[in-house]
Amino acid sequence: MTVADAATNRLRDSLFAGEFVAGEEIKDTQIATAYGIARPTARVAVQQLINEGMLVRPPGFSARVRTFDPAQVRDIYRVRRLIELDAVREIVSTKPPLAGVADALEGFAHLQGGEDDWSRIAAADVAFHTAVVDAAGSPRLQQFFGGITSEIRLLIALLKNQYSGGDALYHEHEALYRLLQGGTPVAEVEASWIVHLDSAERFLAQHLS
Template sequence: MTLEDRSLGVVGIVDAVTRRLRARILAGEIAGHTALTEAKVSELFGVARPSAKAAIEQLVASGLLVRTAHRSARVVAIDPEMVRDVYRTRTRLESAALRELAAVRTVPAGASDANAEMLRMPAGPSPETVDPDLRFHTALIDGIASERTSRMYRSVLDEVRLCMAQVQGRRLLDAEVIAGQHAEILDAVAIGDGDRAAELLAAHLRSAEERLVEAVGE
């Protein structure tokens, strides 16, 4: 049964196609540089071309697809420059959030829960660490209770996931190592040392940035 057959309404159909297409891109099922025409998306999901076009435009707006003049939209292909910009943007946003949290010595429960989940994982690098890792960092941003900052951060996270998807999870660290670095950051927040928390975060993200840049180069 196609999406059109489910009586979702035009907006519901577009949103459903957008979610499915986004999920396939972020899972690495659709490679970088892949052209996504209205006809291709229409056939892929069994929807009318206007719905396919609207879904494509939503993903262009979110940064997962790129369109140049008179050309089909294509999946963004990551390169070292993009990786560095994405991670430095993360560092700026998260460092500011950590300083605010440390000023009131507040450790977000969501960050602690995500880190505890990582500690329960089996030893060794695994793509399964990606989701709790990103939930940890998202919880830091959400902890300052700024709707706009959270919205900005989530737009960056799509590009982070895209980077990870296109290198197929290479260069991942052991879950225990990541969780240990996270714990140090939270400890600094808990004692009110915002500068220390920001320094630890910068080192943590810089390490991830370098591993991704190396993987892209391969």
């Protein structure tokens, strides 16, 4: 791993942990000083996160943490529903092994939503849904979902003060996992999945209004 890669990962983790607010300025010099690296290296890290859509750099200005509005949230969740519901239908139809989903569910264990746990809660949430998409066995679905997971995690990070903890999220995702294990009609599984995603979308849109 290069110094630039390490700096990129550190800055990305800070964004996912909610250490910056939406619209906050991120200067190359600021990152260079904080991380003890050269300014050109810091610029590479910042540019990588611009490429990933987590930061934006208006012409003539320093980079800033990306902001979202309700319309963007709706668009992200529109794509998310297309991907996840297709994965759910495939899982119910073909009944593939769900060990990866079960392992991801365990990521919620003992998370209470304190300051130290926040980034782990967000990571566990995304890991569970990523594991569901992976279980469907479509590399292209995985690729498409990977294209929006950074946006989803950044959205969650920007709203960390609105969440109350990991216990409720664990039980909610455990119920979804049980539905995938077999025997539940696909229409019922889809309906529960839609309720889950619609609830998250409404929450995010409301608090970004």
